[in-house]
Amino acid sequence: MSEKIFVPPIKIQGIKTKLVPLIKQNISLSKNTLWLEPFMGSGVVGFNVRPERAVFADINPHIINFYNAIKTGKITSDIVRVFLYEQGRTLAQDGENFYYYVRERFNNYHEPLDFLFLNRSCFNGMIRFNREYNFNVPYGHKPQRFSRAYITKIINQVKYIEDCLRVYDWEFICQPFETTLAITETQEDTFTYCDPPYIGRHVDYYDSWDECSEEKLRCLLYEAQNKFMLSTWCSNQYRENKYINTIWSFCRKIKHEHFYHVGAKEINRHPVIEALLVNY
Ligand SMILES: C[S@@+](CC[C@H](N)C(=O)[O-])C[C@H]1O[C@@H](n2cnc3c(N)ncnc32)[C@H](O)[C@@H]1O
Structure with a gap:
């Protein structure tokens, strides 16, 4: 029987609901592992992994305010x-x-x-x-x-989060990914799941992303000794994601899945093969 996936109350383009089972199959966390999600978006990945301790972060303050409002009971x-x-x-x-x-x-x-x-x-x-x-x-x-x-x-979606917040130690912070990744310098047992915006798929002013951002992310993840998993796209019918074999060539590629996206730009409109990259 297929696993029931929790769908969060706030939706976002690029939501990884369909990748959750594959992600869960390929991670293992201990009770003490601190889950870091520097690009939480809808939060669907961490909310389904249900780690004991987590930092969910995003540059978009409205996503973070929403979850902090649930946390404080507002x-x-x-x-x-x-x-x-x-x-x-x-x-x-x-x-x-x-x-x-x-x-x-x-x-x-x-x-x-x-x-x-x-x-x-x-x-x-x-x-x-x-x-x-x-x-x-x-x-x-x-x-x-x-x-x-x-x-x-x-x-029911809000109730699910309320229930989780009663049991788990989850923080929601509005900050750039660099600040979230700096947590790995002081915490030994972390697992980082990164789902940055795709280069060239800019849809929003909280969501701009270019080669320089991708390179900065690579440096920080490479330097950190702890485990990470990165979601990215592998190819669509027109082109390959060249960064997989350049910037991310030190990673192991787990598997691809097909997804259909919607949007005005070429990369958003056609079936995309997505990849999970890991350093373990
Ligand atoms: C592809 S979405 C993440 C989707 C999420 N994994 C999900 O399944 O819903 C990328 C997220 O990164 C956030 N973001 C963009 N640039 C950022 C930055 N420099 N630092 C932190 N978050 C950023 C965006 O606001 C957006 O919510």
Whole structure:
């Protein structure tokens, strides 16, 4: 029977839900291992691995605020229920106008519940910020989006995180990957799972990535003595990822899987073979 994968409340482009079983098969953590996830995105990988201790980090403050709001109790599954029923009802009545009203409200006040609402009602469940760091994804045109069943699903996703936070020692920090990787200098037993943006797949101002960033990441991972796993793309129908045999040539390649992405750029539109690279 296939394993049930937990899908987190906040979605992001490049979410690795389908890779979770393969990732889990290829890691082994002890009770003391500190899980480091410098590019948490939706957090789907760590949330399914369920390490005892973890640092989930991302440069996007809204992702981190959302999970810290659950951690401090500012957001609970009950609060989410009331909020989504109310806001969902208004969306059903006013449609597009209400979506853009909430988008503006979020860009002024950065409330995590508004972030959740937008993430679940915007076009394609994207997260994208413009150069002023304003959320700018258009409306998904589904006024009936927040049905009873859909809200229940989201509430259960928030409950899962609440339950984990009661049991595990998980931190959520907004910081660049360099700061997260520096933790390996002071902690002996760490496992780092890295899923950086793909070069040339820039979709968002929190998500820019170039050869220089990739090289910096390589240096930090290479220097750290602890284990790491890196998700990257291997090839699509047009080209190979040359960095696998240059920057990442010291790594072992685990396996490829096919994925279909959506988006405007060539690399996003076609089946992509993804690779997991490890240093063990
Ligand atoms: C491909 S997504 C990670 C997806 C995640 N593994 C998942 O399954 O949902 C890359 C993430 O890296 C974050 N990011 C981009 N540049 C960063 C940087 N310099 N430092 C830390 N995080 C960064 C982005 O905000 C984004 O959330």
